[in-house]
Amino acid sequence: MPRFSKISxxxxxxxEALRARFVRGPFSAGxxxxxxxxxKQGWACxxxxxxxxxxxxxxxxYPDAAALSRYDFLVLxxxxxxxxxxxxxxxxxxxxxxxxxxxxxxxxxxxxxxxAGSWIYPEDNLLRIAGVPLFSGFMYAAVGSYLARVWxxxxxxxxxxxxxxQQGLLAFAIYINFFAHHFLPDIRYALFAACAxxxxxxxxxxxxxxxxxxMPLLVxxxxxxxxxxxxxxxGTLARAWTYPGQEAAWKLVSPAKFGSWYLLxxxxxxxxxxxHRTREGRHAEEPANRQSR
Numbered sequence: 001m002p003r004f005s006k007i008s009x010x011x012x013x014x015x016e017a018l019r020a021r022f023v024r025g026p027f028s029a030g031x032x033x034x035x036x037x038x039x040k041q042g043w044a045c046x047x048x049x050x051x052x053x054x055x056x057x058x059x060x061x062y063p064d065a066a067a068l069s070r071y072d073f074l075v076l077x078x079x080x081x082x083x084x085x086x087x088x089x090x091x092x093x094x095x096x097x098x099x100x101x102x103x104x105x106x107x108x109x110x111x112x113x114x115x116a117g118s119w120i121y122p123e124d125n126l127l128r129i130a131g132v133p134l135f136s137g138f139m140y141a142a143v144g145s146y147l148a149r150v151w152x153x154x155x156x157x158x159x160x161x162x163x164x165x166q167q168g169l170l171a172f173a174i175y176i177n178f179f180a181h182h183f184l185p186d187i188r189y190a191l192f193a194a195c196a197x198x199x200x201x202x203x204x205x206x207x208x209x210x211x212x213x214x215m216p217l218l219v220x221x222x223x224x225x226x227x228x229x230x231x232x233x234x235g236t237l238a239r240a241w242t243y244p245g246q247e248a249a250w251k252l253v254s255p256a257k258f259g260s261w262y263l264l265x266x267x268x269x270x271x272x273x274x275x276h277r278t279r280e281g282r283h284a285e286e287p288a289n290r291q292s293r
Contacts, residue, residue, distance in 0.1 A: 019209075037208035044150035046090065047099070048142030050081055052231055059238035071125035074135035074240075091145075098148045098275055099141040102268070106140025107132060109178060116182050119243045136241070143228065143264070147272045154206035158217070162198045164273060170194055171270035174263045188259060195221075195266055221269070225261040232257065 023029045042049070054077050062070045082099065085091035110132045114120060127134045150156075174191055181188070195218065202217040233253050236242055243253065 033209040033211075040153050040208060041150070044146050044153050046149070047081065047085065047145040048231070051078060051138060051142050052234060054078075054081075055235055055240045056238045059240070069123065069125040071121070071123055071133040071135055072127045075125075075127045075133065075138075078135055078138040091149075092152075094275070095145060095148045098144045098272060099138075101271060101275070102141040102144030103137035105175075105267075105271070107134070107137040109140075109175075110136045112179055117244070119241050121241050122239060122247075139235070139240075143268050144272065146224075147268050148275075151272060154208065157205040157212070159203040159205065159214070160201040162202060164270075166198055167266075167270045167273065170198055171267045174267055178260075178263075188263065191263060192259070195263075221262055221265045225258055225265050228261045228265075229253065229255075229258045232261070 019032060023032050051074075054074060058070050058073060062073065066073075068076075082091070082096065086093070086096055107129065111130045114132055115130070121128075121131070121133050121136070123133075125133050170191070173187075173194070177187055177191060199218050199221075200216075203214045204217045204220050205212045205214045207213070236246055236253055237250050239250075245251065
């Protein structure tokens with residue numbers, strides 16, 4: 001944590017220096033905040049973004065005759081990326097633990113889903129469990145990494161944060177339905193309704209620059225799920241995995257998958273909240289009135 005604190009302090013100092021140099025009025029202040037928001041989002045996405053770059057790059061340029069399979073290279077590259085982020089202080093140990101939890105949860109789901117024929121991994125490799133390449137778990141870990149980092153980088157605070165036991169029950173029901181709908185009626189619409197019921201009053205307050213801004217948490221879930229769906233299209237374009245109907249030629253991933261990612265966002269959010277040991281009452285701190293320290 002000390003190294004990360006030093007990096008964070010240095011970045012804050014640089015941001016203030018740039019603000020003093022370029023901000024001259026309301027328009028430039030708004031533009032500066034917009035750019036700061038984008039930079040912070042990129043900072044939060046560092047693991048997932050680099051992993052996606054690796055997936056795309058190996059699709060176009062990985063040698064066919066390489067002794068190490070592409071999937072195994074991605075496993076080793078993802079591990080090296082994790083170690084590099086930790087060694088440089090760009091990622092905290094807490095975020096690494098979150099990534100490990102997501103890797104385990106995601107791999108379990110991958111093993112079941114591939115056995116049910118929901119999607120396949122078309123290339124051979126050595127580092128796999130029950131036909132699932134180990135790099136697949138890192139794709140779920142990327143979601144957990146993003147949520148943990150964006151929570152910290154934007155200094156999240158929440159208004160009307162639901163009790164964690166309610167969120168935990170919802171997340172558990174969503175996770176079970178990902179498996180059970182292959183044998184029982186799919187209850188995802190009831191789960192969407194439960195999401196709306198639990199979170200409809202919840203607002204997330206975030207700080208892109210000096211002042212706090214806010215949006216409904218349900219909208220935030222939707223925006224993140226949309227970007228994950230975009231990334232999934234790039235992943236299938238790179239043939240990291242394929243859905244039924246994409247075997248002969250690539251086509252757009254079904255928009256229905258957006259709903260699946262939305263529900264997965266709930267699971268991801270609750271896991272991060274639990275790991276942070278969030279408690280109701282710590283989130284409504286009138287953050288909109290707080291200024292930069």
